[in-house]
Structure formats: structure tokens, C-alpha cells
Amino acid sequence: MLLSGIRGQDAAIAILRNALARDRLAHAYLFIGPAGIGKKQTALALAHAVQCQESPPDGCGACGSCVQVTAGTHPDLRVVGPEAGKQSIAIDQVRDLQRVLSLRPVQGKKKIAILEEAHLLTPQAQSALLKMVEEPSGDALLVLLTLNSASLSRPLLSRCQQVRFAPLPTPVIEEILVRTQDKDPALARTLALYSRGSMGRALVLDPEVFTEERRYVEEELQKLDAASFVDLSRVAEWLVADRVRKSAKNAETASERSNGSDRLAIVLSWYEEVLRYAVLGTEGVVRHQECLGAIAKLATRLGVDGALRQLSVVYATIQALGRNANRQLAVEDMLLQLK
Secondary structure: OOHHHOOOOHHHHHHHHHHHHOOOOOOEEEEEOOOOOOHHHHHHHHHHHHHOOOOOOOOOOOOHHHHHHHHOOOOOEEEEOOOOOOOOEOHHHHHHHHHHHOOOOOOOOOEEEEEOOHHHEOHHHHHHHHHHHHOOOOOEEEEEEEOOOOOOOHHHHHOOEEEEOOOOOHHHHHHHHHHHHOOOHHHHHHHHHHOOOOHHHHHHOOHHHHHHHHHHHHHHHHOHHHOOHHHHHHHHHHHHOOEEEEOOOOOOOOEEEEOOHHHHHHHHHHHHHHHHHHHHHHHHOOOOHHHHHHHHHHHHHHHHHHHHHHHHHHHHHHHHHHOOOOHHHHHHHHHHHHO
16 A cells, blocks of 8 residues: 555655655654554655656556565565564564664665564563664664553653554544445444444444344343342353454454454443533434443433543443453442442
């Protein structure tokens, strides 16, 4: 994909186009933003723009270099991420990357490295990477991709040009699903609304499973006030249960394990709707319109402050689970607070 094909990231693309037009690319970029919103596609599009033999500074997509970039076989492009089964990027990987970037390009204009999930760099790996960006080769371009910059050291952050990527607008995701995935417009609208701005998330949502689970979550949340602890424990167990689902992108050959994050995202969206109703009234409800009456009743009882507190409880629980909290206990506690 070329820079001209990236949708919904106009500000980020403008920064890169301006640098390309002036031949003033930074030696190291840090692309920051949620998963599935186009950071890697943009990094590869930048590689097209730099290495293209026919139509710089955008890329043609058809010359030998562009074909190699698309296929992942370009000798001057390296994409690095955590090794299989590992939860971090080790110093040995960074040292190997440093060696590769120190070499002269084989056929392109620059040696380009794309480092995925840079937030998983160990402190030692960050130190080695810092040395590399402090003493850059003129023929090297490094692009780091990260969900957030909180785990990266200040010296490393200060030596990378930061480019922020925003969640994709719902209409953009909806249009892409219809155009490239042949989705029914109504279904595309639903998936886009629940994608939370992530094209990647929209692509892996199984429509049938998602519809069934959304309905179940809506029913249980409407009964929450009258639920016993046994009921809450049962719902909590379901919310965090692992399940295997077919990926919408490759249903024949791939499967993904879900640890309940999709289900908790539905809970989060419910309380977002409650808050939106408390602030905006009926027009604020866009994801759970079939339950407008229940949402209106809850929003009226809680008010803006109460709805915000409930939403904060759900969000804090999701954050805690990301820090490896006990899943069952954390979600039981969340449901007790919501009740």
C-alpha cells in the first residue's frame, strides 16, 4: 500500500509527505497509536516511497523495488518484532538490527528497519537502540511502532520524531469493510461502531459470535441490580473465559484465542452509552439502540457523575487485566461495584 492509499491518518501522512518532499526524512521515527489503525501499513508505505525506482517520493507499487517491499523480500528492508513465544524484544535482536543498518544499501536508497511493538523493548535493548539512533548512519532509516510511549526511555523518545496515529473514524472503517471485504452495509456499520477505531479489530470480529455475545451482555447488564453473587460470579467467568474463534481474515487456516477482551469491550461500550445518554440524550446512543429504554433509565438514575464513575470502574478493570491481575477476581469485583 502506498501513502496515497492510507485512510484516516491525514495528519501523520502529511508529516511524512512534507519530509519526503523536502528530502528531510528523520533518521528515526516513532509511530504511536492503538493497534490496527495503520501504523505498520504507513511504515511500509514510507518504505515504498523511499525505495521506489520510478515515482519517488510516493512510490508506484509496480517497479521491482515496490514489488519486493510488498512481498517482504527487499534486501534493504527489515521488519523486526518479538520472537515467537517471547513477550519482549531482546538486546540481541537490537544488536543484529544495528549490524544490518550499519551496512550500505544493496539496491535501494536507504537501509530501512521497521521495529514492531517497540513498547516491548527491554531496558537493555532500549539502551542499545539509543546508541544506534544517537550515531545514525546516513543511509539508515528506523521506524518504531508502539501502542504508547510510556515504557520507552526519555532519551530514546527525544531522539525519535514522534508521529501520532489516531483511531480511525467509524465511516472510514465502514467504507473499507464494504469496499474491500464485501460486507453488507448494515453489518459493516455495526462492526465499525464496535471496532473502537481499529481496522484490525473490525476485521477479526466474527459477526455471528459478536451479535450473540452482545445480546447476552446486554441482557445480563440489565439484570445486574437484582443479581446474586452466584449470578455475578457466573457472568464474570463467562466474560473472561478463553474461547477459540475463526479469524474473519482467514477463517479456513487460522484461529485466534480470545481472553474475554472483546466481551469486556461490550461492557465498556454499554457504560459509554449510558454516559453519552446522560450528557446528550437519545442522540448519544449509537451502539445499543435496541436497549435505549434500559440505558435511558440507568442514565437517569445515575446522572453524569454516576455514569462516569461506572465507566471508570470498567476501564480500570480492563487496565488491571492488562497488568496480569487475577481475571476472575478482578471482573467479579467490577460487577459488584457496578451493581
